[in-house]
Amino acid sequence: MDEKYFAQKIEDKWQTKWRETGAFEADVDDTKPKFYALEMLPYPSGNLHMGHVRNYSIGDALAWYKRLKGFNVLHPIGWDSFGQPAEDAAIKRGANPRDWTEANIQHMTGQLQRLGLSYDWSRQMAAHRPDYYKFDQWFFIKMYEMGLAYKKKTQVNWCETDKAVLSNEQASGGLCWRCGNPVTKRDLEQWFLKTTNYADQLLDDMAEIETGWAEKVLKRQRDWIGRSEGAFVDFEVQSPKSKVRSSDSSDRIKVFTTRIDTIYGANAIVVAAEHPIVEANYEHFSDETKVIIENIKADKLKVTDHDAEIEKEGVDTGLEAVNPFSGEELPIWVGNYVMIEYGTGAVMSVPAHDERDFEFARKYHLPIRQVISEPHLAHEHHQMQTMSLEQAFTDYGVLVHSDNWNGKTSDDAKKAMTEYAVKHGFGEGATTYRLRDWGISRQRFWGAPIPVVYCEKCGIVPEKYENLPIELPQNMVLSDDIAGTSPLAKDENFVNTVCPNCGEPAKRETDTMDTFVDSCWYYFRYTDPQNGDLPFDPKVAEYWTPVDQYIGGDDHAVMHLIYTRFWTKVMRDIGLVKFNEPVKRLLTQGMVVGETFFDMIPNPEEPESAGKRQYFPPSSVTVERDAKGKIISAKSADGIVLKSAIERMSKSKGNGVDPDEMVEIYGADASRLFVLFAAPAENELVWNESGIEGTTRFLQRVWRFVHKWQAKLSEPSAVVDGLNSTNSNANENPPATTGGSDSRKLRQKTHQSIKRVTENFESLQFNTPVAALMELSNALYDFKGEPETASDADVFAIREAVESLILMLAPFAPHAAEELYSVLVGNENGMLANRARFPEFSAELAKSDEIEIPVQINGKLRSRLIASPEASNDELQKMALEDEKVREWTNGKEIVKVVVVPKRLVNIVVKG
RNA sequence: GCCGGCGUGGUCUAAAUGGCAAAGACGCGAGUCUUAGAAACUCGUUAAUGUGAGUUCAAAUCUCACCGCCGGUACCA
Incomplete structure (x- = not known):
């Protein structure tokens, strides 16, 4: 063990080990309870942003916690890799959207791995690969056969900037959800999915998930359906x-x-x-x-x-x-x-x-x-x-x-x-209903082709299942001159085909599917990612699904989350799944935001409007703040007076923090620890760089302590049973009465901390357990004693505290935890291979020997009592009334009533 | 406009069921170390429940009104 904590070194080491041993690969195992931890899959834009880091840190903490709790955990990741930016890049730079996408996936995979996220990479899926979108097409044909997919000429929402059709959800408020520009209407022939058939179920089945979903999300869905x-x-x-x-x-x-x-x-x-x-x-x-x-x-x-x-x-x-x-x-x-x-x-x-x-x-x-x-x-x-x-x-x-x-x-x-x-x-x-059918046609290239053929004799004919996937052409030249027709229409090889029905020459549908189709069922695919015949094997999916915990932004409250609930009901009707609702619990994490500075540039075409914002990177802005840190004024380098706001982090606004840079400076562990510690998961997180040093310091403190006690901690005699046992519970410990009062106190703190951290995980709080771990670490430093002179009882208490601390640290800072754990056990196989378990607390040990009971007179604090935790209400009341300080206040007064809150407080109501 | 949510020290935040308002971190101050600074470490840190009323023995927590911020939504008949 190094004397100092070198994040880079141990992070590389453990990432390599995890990868080589396939530490996080999961398989069906009927002997263990399963847990499906899922985070919303990213769009491979090319770079991870802090919102991702937050999302995945939450999910990873939970996955680790559940693993250490003995669950068989499925924790996968994949790519929402169809969609417009790839196509825009193709038009602008002549890039091949496939190459562009694959390169981005590769780069972002590296970023995710540097964060040390415990994904089962073997289950990765990517929407743009034919083995996946084959089943988008499979589902489409199923729905067509069920009468759930139909074609209709309608006015559609059209974004002139993106040159794209938008669903009602995507055009909410008359503005394009992607670029924010106004939406106009156009007449087009479109494919629709009959979401309205399921309107009542989408509404009524909410009763099944009410306890696990945030009310605000359900409310938005209710309003959206608008019965x-x-x-x-x-x-x-x-x-x-x-x-x-x-x-x-x-x-x-x-x-x-x-x-x-x-x-x-x-x-x-x-x-x-x-x-x-x-x-x-x-x-x-x-x-x-x-x-x-x-x-x-x-x-x-x-x-x-x-x-x-x-x-x-x-x-x-x-x-x-x-x-x-x-x-x-x-x-x-x-x-x-x-x-x-x-x-x-x-x-x-x-x-x-x-x-x-x-x-x-x-x-x-x-x-x-x-x-x-x-x-x-x-x-x-x-x-x-x-x-x-x-x-x-x-x-x-x-x-x-x-x-x-x-x-x-x-x-x-x-x-x-x-x-x-x-x-x-x-x-x-x-x-x-306010809900309409879901228009899925897009006149774009980079999406799953809608598997339909137009035959002069037979009319609209769905492709045969065995002809799937209908693949996108490999080297399509994309250009800007599209006007409401799909680029695929220009590819004769693609368009001209034969009718699956009569074999005569026929033409293909050239529209592709909305990318929200891809994300409707991707997490079912993770359960059986190689399946070539079906989207997934219903038997395998039955083991893993429904998702136990889904984590993502609440910006998907009405689009993705309604579509995927709809899709699940369709899958149920096909017989692929047996339940109504795919996600038992949903955690909507808050946005990561930062300060932005901008100037308003008037738009000459619309002199009435306020104009467009031109952003300045914060590093180039001179800011004046008041005592509370609020911005009084901001000026650009050339002296322009700027406005400021707090907005979602993004590159274009210049307020982004690059996760790579952060990991390089502070390490993945400290970065992840900080994102979780800085604010409750559901809150908005206003980015403030300075706090992160505190989490680095904390890790260093833990490290230093383990280093100092290293010799004692790895002595087998220190603990009755080694750490290789599945549990280090209190039963095998020496009786609580042995050892001095200091070691007794430390053990108490340890077990109280375990209790708190466990409860916090169960209620999806991630900031408060970090505070609890910091307290435990502080308690270790408060413990007076040196390795050379410590008694067996002291060493035992310290070892128990350290071991618990390290195991509880694993969900937040897995690399450091693994390294420290390896010092304790004397091997480098890792926690999971060693069958390490999250510590269990003993209520007996967590209990205080004595409790302090505040005594109030008329609701005001006047004295304190020291009592045994077993003291009855009557005893507490008696003690309170006999207390000297209390008597000073009650002397000569009529005691109207005494309220005793068991084990907590006594309030004496007096008159006169 | 309507519908939600939130308002705690200088900052981020903590306080099952109403029951001692501050646990943790940041920041700040002093010191150790250092040529110096930074880092690291040690010690210290007077100070807070948006405002007003109500319910209660007791309110950050429940009720009402107001103020402020954030989010959703937009003529849904």
């Missing part, structure tokens, strides 16, 4: 000219409402500009009306500014519809606030009870009629025909001005009126 219960109601349309009611069903407008109880307050029907009724009657509209309708349509293609509220616009079409409840004729308007995508694209406008309708009615002076009243005012409202409302009354209440329905509560009326509508054939109960 809404209400009713469809048909309004018959009348032409203003004929005024003759048509019995033709096409002349009905179906609206969706959640508040059928307010239907007597309807003053109009408002439809989206794209509604069929508008198209059908378009020629009858005045020019003025047509202009307004066209303007509304055009505005919808524009960017939706995030903060600005859009002014309501509309026009009366002159058409009328009949309220089936009241028989009243209502004007049909086109309104910009009605969306064709949601519900039926038509609403009944009830301004008194809906904020949007209220605003609309105000603007166009439409009548506002209150039909729901607060229960205690219902009688008064009965007298009044109209109310001058300040704002819409959207609560439930009691119906008024609603014929026979008056006096019913909203709840009752909703049920009864829906039934009435069903009975008379003009309506039905209905549930709508």
